[in-house]
Amino acid sequence: MTVATTTATSARRSSPFYPGLDTIRGIAALWVVITHAGFWTGFYGNGLIGALSQRLEAGVAVFFVLSGFLLSSPWLRQLRHGFPRDSIGRYALKRALRILPVYWVVVVAAVVLVDRNDGTSPARTVDSLLLIDMYRDGLLLEGLTQMWSLATEVAFYVTLPLSMALLLRLAAGGAWRPVRLLLALGAIALGSLVWVALSAGPIASWGGWVTQALPGYMGWFALGIGLAVLTVDQRHAKHDRQLTVTRWCRTAAAAPWTCWVIAGAVLFVASTPVLGTVLLVERTPTQLVCRAVLFGIVAVAVVLPSIFGDPSTTYARIMGHRLPRHLGHISYSLFCCHVIVIAVLFERLDLTQFNEDMGLVLAAVLLISLIVAELLYRLVELPFMRLNNLGRRKPTEVTAVTPASASS
Numbered sequence: 001m002t003v004a005t006t007t008a009t010s011a012r013r014s015s016p017f018y019p020g021l022d023t024i025r026g027i028a029a030l031w032v033v034i035t036h037a038g039f040w041t042g043f044y045g046n047g048l049i050g051a052l053s054q055r056l057e058a059g060v061a062v063f064f065v066l067s068g069f070l071l072s073s074p075w076l077r078q079l080r081h082g083f084p085r086d087s088i089g090r091y092a093l094k095r096a097l098r099i100l101p102v103y104w105v106v107v108v109a110a111v112v113l114v115d116r117n118d119g120t121s122p123a124r125t126v127d128s129l130l131l132i133d134m135y136r137d138g139l140l141l142e143g144l145t146q147m148w149s150l151a152t153e154v155a156f157y158v159t160l161p162l163s164m165a166l167l168l169r170l171a172a173g174g175a176w177r178p179v180r181l182l183l184a185l186g187a188i189a190l191g192s193l194v195w196v197a198l199s200a201g202p203i204a205s206w207g208g209w210v211t212q213a214l215p216g217y218m219g220w221f222a223l224g225i226g227l228a229v230l231t232v233d234q235r236h237a238k239h240d241r242q243l244t245v246t247r248w249c250r251t252a253a254a255a256p257w258t259c260w261v262i263a264g265a266v267l268f269v270a271s272t273p274v275l276g277t278v279l280l281v282e283r284t285p286t287q288l289v290c291r292a293v294l295f296g297i298v299a300v301a302v303v304l305p306s307i308f309g310d311p312s313t314t315y316a317r318i319m320g321h322r323l324p325r326h327l328g329h330i331s332y333s334l335f336c337c338h339v340i341v342i343a344v345l346f347e348r349l350d351l352t353q354f355n356e357d358m359g360l361v362l363a364a365v366l367l368i369s370l371i372v373a374e375l376l377y378r379l380v381e382l383p384f385m386r387l388n389n390l391g392r393r394k395p396t397e398v399t400a401v402t403p404a405s406a407s408s
Helices: 003-014 020-041 047-081 088-113 122-129 145-171 178-199 214-234 244-253 256-270 285-308 314-319 322-329 331-348 358-389 396-401
Strands: none
Touching: 020 047, 020 285, 020 314, 020 322, 020 331, 020 358, 047 145, 047 214, 047 256, 047 285, 088 122, 088 145, 088 331, 088 358, 145 178, 145 214, 145 331, 178 214, 178 285, 214 244, 214 285, 244 256, 244 285, 256 285, 256 314, 285 314, 314 322, 322 331, 331 358
């Protein structure tokens, strides 16, 4: 066996496979579609069920937790076991190929197809293409209003290499000290909550972007990184030496449907006035902090079974089935295109915003958006993701060090 083959084999073994996370990503994308359909049809005002449709914006928290978990894992595996990871340049290339091609197609589509974007200046279009319009222009183009979360996620991508270097060096001293890492991540999460509280008060005058910027959502990413610390630690730890929190996670994951019940119960609580009104108005610092905490709980509850659960269970087989997993594969394209579909439907069919049937609109939006997402996935996403190997001398090593989910 050659050195290259040995390296590839070791790297492959170092990258656990979590097929259920693809399905979770697909479910989170559906939540986001539902919450936007509810907004456009005025469904939010329909009592508790209407409020619940708005609170399904918790799908964003699921996305952020998954990104924190999947993208931090290579750094943690390298520290713990010495396994190779992508260079910073390779990491940046893979992230760019994963995100930008579909996003750029969607930005052009929004400018061309959505009537409200008529007259958009070239400078404004460039701001959107660069994902900086949230910071410079304040408002996003019609059909792209959901992209604030993509801008925040890209900010996480950009800062992750430095963040992980600082975390592993300053918190762990360059050695594997999981407790120190978890404490540091807890401090980061608390700092994120402080930002959330300040965004409704002292720093609100800085601009609307402060409620959507990375610091306010770093707590959700930190939760994902924390889960990655636990999974990397448990792989070579004897059962009696596992961290207590790891045993708690494994116990919770052994009851996956209970985890979903807990997530549903927390969403029910979040649908009450504890998070304030469902309208797009300013919330109090307490309400914003409660939102961050409750949505973080929901996200962790739904991802735990697919990370720590037994892969031989009925739940794991359902979540790992190729059909629901495929929804996860096209979830990014679905996320990108569905608001344009909503906007175009309302414009072309002369629908009245805030006064339409939620069921009919949601069915039409899902049907069209899933078709468009499938096309984007096959015609744009896949061809560009195949360029991940660009510049590599030994393609076999690429497959070996690919993140745990193909759609991460």
